Amino acid sequence: MSLSVMPRRGFMAAGLGLVFALAACGSGADTASPAAGGSPAASGSAAASGAGSGPWTFTDDRGKKLQAPARPSRVVAQVGAAAALWDFGVRPVAVFGPHRLTDGSKDPQVGDVDITKVESIGNVWDEFNVEKYISLQPDLLVSGMYDKALWYVPEKSAATIEQVAPTLGVRLNGRSAPEIIKKYGEVAASLGADLGAPLVTEAKAAFDAAxxxxxxxxxxxxxxxxxxxxxxxxxxxxxxxxxxxxxxxxxxxxxxxxxxxxxxxxxxxxxxxxxxxxxxxxxxxxxxxxxxxxxxxxxxxxxxxxxxxxxxxxxxxxxxxxxxxxxxxxxxxxxxxxxxxxxxx
Missing domain, CATH: 3.40.50.1980 (Nitrogenase molybdenum iron protein domain)
Known part of the structure; x- marks a missing residue:
């Protein structure tokens, strides 16, 4: 498929490595080409205090109303979502998507996430270890999305993944950055993060100043x-x-x-x-x-x-x-x- 008809999610999110990989397999563009509150947070952080005692609900950007008997505490997130949630104080138990470079160092896309303290269930496009995901007993999967597809969730495994735990999508295209930041803040708050904590308010002040x-x-x-x-x-x-x-x-x-x-x-x-x-x-x-x-x-x-x-x-x-x-x-x-x-x- 040519770049002119490639799905909109193919460029800015996946990176050119994916574009070229898709081209090689005939689907691409260029023919040449620990959960929220899972561990004690440092002083002043916005980490959640653990699963809530009452039912949890959240409506994601697919218009999908998610429900659970208690606030999810074992969260698995695509690296972009994990990086955002981490900055709001939520600590996923596992990540998927680019987070480790070939030399073993962190991929910049994973932000401040401590990759030594989270499990990895996939590091590249179309790599998602479903068996490991199931073994982690997740309460929730969070990912950005382009159109309706959860980013880095393989289509071939999507049905199985959806059966394991609720999935939450945050739309990344067709809206401005502050809107997306606000949405991730809402996700984090629903998972127990304190949006009034210094970790968040000081970052907001720095954002406004910049x-x-x-x-x-x-x-x-x-x-x-x-x-x-x-x-x-x-x-x-x-x-x-x-x-x-x-x-x-x-x-x-x-x-x-x-x-x-x-x-x-x-x-x-x-x-x-x-x-x-x-x-x-x-x-x-x-x-x-x-x-x-x-x-x-x-x-x-x-x-x-x-x-x-x-x-x-x-x-x-x-x-x-x-x-x-x-x-x-x-x-x-x-x-x-x-x-x-x-x-x-």
């Missing part, structure tokens, strides 16, 4: 383009679908909006020969391990000649964000530092 500190378009008007790259293709992010880039526009930053978004959404696919289609003073490049690196992109002649490239105004960015106040404060602080160095070209 957003306010971004260079004002009135004083420094910069055209910003967010991209990712593969061997044959440069993808330009569509802010309407990408929560983080959408939020940058809401803050007033001038972000490139592709005029010919692919059918699946999320981006416009361009050959590297057409990398100069849009003018930009600053280029933000997907910095995950799966994506083409900036130095590799600079070997593409058309890209190398772009004004932002020749001016060294090309910066790495986290295209699969951590939807918590702490995670986004870190992202905005880095972006602010990068933009403060840039100039209008």
């Amino acid at each position: 957003a306010a500190a971004l260079p004002s378009p009135a004083t420094k008007k910069l055209k910003i383009m967010a991209i990712a790259g593969g061997p044959e293709t440069m993808w330009v992010v569509n802010p309407d679908d990408h929560a983080g880039v959408r939020y940058l526009r809401e803050l007033g930053l001038d972000v490139v909006v592709p005029d010919k978004v692919d059918e699946g959404g999320f981006w416009e696919s361009l050959s590297w020969e057409n990398a100069d289609k849009y003018e930009a003073d600053v280029i933000l490049v997907d910095n995950r391990t799966q994506s083409m690196k900036i130095d590799e992109m600079k070997r593409k002649p058309t890209f190398a000649k772009l004004p932002a490239v020749t001016a060294n105004q090309v910066y790495g960015w986290n295209s699969e964000e951590r939807f918590s106040y702490k995670g986004f404060a870190d992202l905005l602080q880095k972006l602010g530092a990068d933009l403060s160095k840039a100039k209008e070209l």
Whole structure:
């Protein structure tokens, strides 16, 4: 399947490694190409105090009303959800999705989750150890989702996984970052986290300060383009679908909006020969391990000649964000530092 008809979830969440893997198997894009309160929290944390004594209910972004006789205490989460929940004080018992690099260190996508204290039931796309999941006796599975599909839950195992414990989905596309952060906060609170704890309130203050500190378009008007790259293709992010880039526009930053978004959404696919289609003073490049690196992109002649490239105004960015106040404060602080160095070209 070509990039133009690839499901919208295929780009910003999975990373280019998945895009290429899907292509290889004929489904992809580029043909060349311990639970909430499970352990005592540190002083000042927002960790939950354990399972509640009464029934638990929550309506997720599928409109699905989840019910349990008591608050779930054994939570399994996809790494993006785990990273967000961790920052709100919830401690999953296990994670799935990219959390450990080949050298054994943490994948940045897992945030502050202590991967030495959680079980792993899968580290790459389409890897989900159902038997281990069942053995953990989970009360709840939490994952982000694009459209209606829970992210990194294999379709072939979805029916079995749904029978083991309730699943909770948080929609990641078509909404702004603060909306998603708020939703994860609601999930965390339902699991017993204290949203008034210093861990959360201090992170919220840092988030607000970082957003306010971004260079004002009135004083420094910069055209910003967010991209990712593969061997044959440069993808330009569509802010309407990408929560983080959408939020940058809401803050007033001038972000490139592709005029010919692919059918699946999320981006416009361009050959590297057409990398100069849009003018930009600053280029933000997907910095995950799966994506083409900036130095590799600079070997593409058309890209190398772009004004932002020749001016060294090309910066790495986290295209699969951590939807918590702490995670986004870190992202905005880095972006602010990068933009403060840039100039209008």
